Amino acid sequence: MLSIVSDKDPILELRQAWVRLGGNEALRGIDFKIDRGEFVVLLGPNGSGKTTLVKAVLGLLELTKGESRAFGQPLHEFDRWDQIGYVPQRLTAATGIPATVEEVVLSGRIGKIGLLARFRPQDHEAVKRALDQVDLSEFGRREVDRLSGGQQQRVLIARALATDPAILVMDEPVASVDLAHQESFAATLAQLHASGTSILLVAHSLGAMQPLAQRAVVLERGVVVHDGVPSDVLTHEHEHPHHPDDRSAS
């Protein structure tokens, strides 16, 4: 894994971050950070601001106040985006456009090549590795929108894994993945974490991630109400059970 800053710098950080969405304050003065090698789970009910926080920390949403930093640099100066793997909150990878699993996963490597460059053998090897990790190695040539919802979500996870990132940011990555593959996904995350990858995972409940998570951050109405060890979350009943409506953006 490429080290680009001192280990003391948080990998991702929000300082007193405020985000306004549709006339409401979606984040209200949040302080949040994830350090190198940490495994953090972000919890909270619908509308608590989890997705907003993820998008703010990645620069996908503009802060109305505060600061966002990556690898110790202000986000507007940061240029090592190939160090970040991202799984957005989506039910499926399908968009109605014909694309194979390989094409979609390979697009995860796009930040690692120049504008005029071609994909290299190592890019194709990374795709193969990522597909193996999500048990989709036989599906490379298949059309994405012909796969089941759970398989499509694993395609998006593979796309993020293919970046060989220093940090993986995942917004409810296993929402429609079956239990067997959730367990296999947890094992993959454990392996990645053991090899030094930082992980920020948004979820509605700790579930299979409980033994892996080192820290749980709980949001409610745009404010951090808990930041500590995951076992405390269970004790304080901050954890919210999965509900059919929980797939809406939060």
Next chain:
Amino acid sequence: MIDFLDFDFMRRALFAGALVGLAAPSIGIYLVQRRLALMGDGIGHVTFMGVAVGLALGLWPVPAAIVFAIAGATTIELLRRRGKTASDVALALVFYAGIAGGVLFLGMGNVSNIAVNSFLFGSVLTVSGEDLVIVSVVAIVALAVSLVLRKHLFAISYDEEMARVSGLPVGRLNLLIACLAAVTVAVTAKVVGILLVSAMLVLPVAAAQQISHSFAATFRLSLVMGVISTTTGLVVAFYTDQFPAATIVLVSIGLFVMTSAIRRFGVVR
């Protein structure tokens, strides 16, 4: 039977048509992917205003059309990017402004109906040597950009958020595609006409999409569909004495119906 290749104007028309058939879908595929299939129509309407300004001022209309088309495409892209105006509303604004402005300028100048009609409905059979040079340059640039940046444009069209997190200059690349679409529309207007220009951006892609299972195959097949549409449409127009723009677009629609049927009856995919 008269051989259409005996005529110089038909050879020029077929060459221009084939170039348009290659260039338009190579840019249109990224608009279709981003569900901006009607962007070409919006640009076409602004192109009409550019043509009207050119004709009213007694200038060569194509350069004015290009300038207005780029301005229209940039406006659509910026309105869309700001997010406060939905894509369809942004397009509608540009549609109406383009038509209203065009009618206004035509009213102010003493413009012949023939000149206006040649841009509204296309006049591929009167393509001049100068037109051919411009169409060739635009087609080569559009094709080169869409081929060289294909990986990046695919990533953006497939998932813009992920592309941003990958560090791609998403805003600049989207603007580049919008401007290339604008130039393609402005130049293509001479061949298929402003009213039908968007069809060549969209229909070959839509037809190819029906029977492809990968982006790479859709891209290649779109170009083939584009060239078949324009050249076949021109030949049909020659023998039936119809407007080429109409026959070109109808051939495109025919290809779409055919590939949809192939897909429906499970021959491919």
